[in-house]
Amino acid sequence: xxxxxxxxxxxxxxxxxxxxxxxxxxxxxxxxxxxxxxxxxxxxxxxxxxxxxxxxxxxxxxxxxxxxxxxxxxxxxxxxxxxxxxxxxxxxxxxxxxxxxxxxxxxxxxxxxxxxxxxxxxxxxxxxxxxxxxxxxxxxxxxxxxxxxxxxxxxxxxxxxxxxxxxx
Amino acid sequence: xxxxxxxxxxxxxxxxxxxxxxxxxxxxxxxxxxxxxxxxxxxxxxxxxxxxxxxxxxxxxxxxxxxxxxxxxxxxxxxxxxxxxxxxxxxxxxxxxxxxxxxxxxxxxxxxxxxxxxxxxxxxxxxxxxxxxxxxxxxxxxxxxxxxxxxxxxxxxxxxxxxxxxxx
DNA sequence: TATTGTTATACTCTATAACTATA
DNA sequence: TATAGTTATAGAGTATAACAATA
Numbered sequence: 001x002x003x004x005x006x007x008x009x010x011x012x013x014x015x016x017x018x019x020x021x022x023x024x025x026x027x028x029x030x031x032x033x034x035x036x037x038x039x040x041x042x043x044x045x046x047x048x049x050x051x052x053x054x055x056x057x058x059x060x061x062x063x064x065x066x067x068x069x070x071x072x073x074x075x076x077x078x079x080x081x082x083x084x085x086x087x088x089x090x091x092x093x094x095x096x097x098x099x100x101x102x103x104x105x106x107x108x109x110x111x112x113x114x115x116x117x118x119x120x121x122x123x124x125x126x127x128x129x130x131x132x133x134x135x136x137x138x139x140x141x142x143x144x145x146x147x148x149x150x151x152x153x154x155x156x157x158x159x160x161x162x163x164x165x166x167x168x
Numbered sequence: 169x170x171x172x173x174x175x176x177x178x179x180x181x182x183x184x185x186x187x188x189x190x191x192x193x194x195x196x197x198x199x200x201x202x203x204x205x206x207x208x209x210x211x212x213x214x215x216x217x218x219x220x221x222x223x224x225x226x227x228x229x230x231x232x233x234x235x236x237x238x239x240x241x242x243x244x245x246x247x248x249x250x251x252x253x254x255x256x257x258x259x260x261x262x263x264x265x266x267x268x269x270x271x272x273x274x275x276x277x278x279x280x281x282x283x284x285x286x287x288x289x290x291x292x293x294x295x296x297x298x299x300x301x302x303x304x305x306x307x308x309x310x311x312x313x314x315x316x317x318x319x320x321x322x323x324x325x326x327x328x329x330x331x332x333x334x335x336x
Numbered sequence: 337t338a339t340t341g342t343t344a345t346a347c348t349c350t351a352t353a354a355c356t357a358t359a
Numbered sequence: 360t361a362t363a364g365t366t367a368t369a370g371a372g373t374a375t376a377a378c379a380a381t382a
Contacts, residue, residue: 013289016289031189121181124315227340242341356365
């Protein structure tokens with residue numbers, strides 16, 4: 001029923017997948033520590049990251065991009081505003097909306113995080129042959145794409161009847 | 169647009185690293201959803217996972233393995249005990265300690281999670297050429313190892329003088 | 337004196353629901 | 360009527376600190 005390809009033996013999938021989970025855990029931990037060293041959290045650093053890439057943004061857009069509730073965005077921004085990393089200003093045309101921007105300090109923090117980030121990349125991949133790195137990149141790309149596909153609704157309906165209704 | 173083999177100057181590290189972070193995020197999300205479907209959380213599922221692998225374990229050992237405080241373990245186990253996944257029993261020789269074991273239900277839950285896990289591995293890696301999978305596995309192994317090394321104290325002493333003393 | 341697990345307290349991230357101001 | 364952001368409330372994960380029972 002399974003046996004997609006691989007032979008009678010044991011597919012290496014579980015082993016690789018386990019490494020993948022391990023990676024997620026240890027990479028998450030690295031992010032937590034790295035951000036904590038500057039008085040941030042992973043969630044707040046993600047906000048700064050998007051503001052750096054997208055420029056001034058409404059809270060609504062942040063809510064969509066981060067996939068969290070508007071209320072959650074309010075909380076994250078309250079923290080980041082209190083720590084001086086972002087400012088809130090009125091939207092020029094829509095008086096309901098708020099534009100969030102990086103402060104100087106917020107920009108400086110992102111720059112430092114980017115620096116560490118690049119150093120980390122170099123340390124992690126240094127010495128890897130080009131061919132391996134290409135293959136790694138290809139497979140990684142596929143895995144991320146498939147995960148996103150599965151997450152976007154096609155995913156693991158293992159027990160559909162038990163799932164709570166979400167289509168109200 | 170991409171140019172994987174980009175020029176002498178710019179290593180493709182940042183691009184791959186960005187994918188890696190993306191993977192960590194989306195894989196974490198998949199774990200959150202997958203566990204939530206059975207009334208669990210990622211942290212609680214991790215507890216069940218270790219109990220499955222290690223057998224009955226003291227809370228102290230769980231605290232060490234999970235890298236969280238003993239207080240945190242208490243909270244996680246309170247939840248898992250309330251939901252019927254684990255039991256606490258007195259340690260046979262050390263009357264201070266508590267042995268945590270999986271219940272039948274806890275074991276069944278782990279088995280189901282393992283099943284999904286394997287199906288996920290197949291779906292993610294199906295169609296990947298053996299050579300690519302080997303290279304992927306090799307690089308992934310190295311990356312995880314290096315991350316763990318960096319996390320274990322050798323990591324990013326960006327500003328050593330600012331670090332609080334920990335050797336009191 | 338050191339260790340195991342607990343209570344007490346607090347902070348962050350997350351969510352839903354109800355509400356205000358605007359569109 | 361619909362949208363942007365807020366207050367109110369709640370739950371989970373995490374942490375430190377103080378404490379009890381035991382080693």
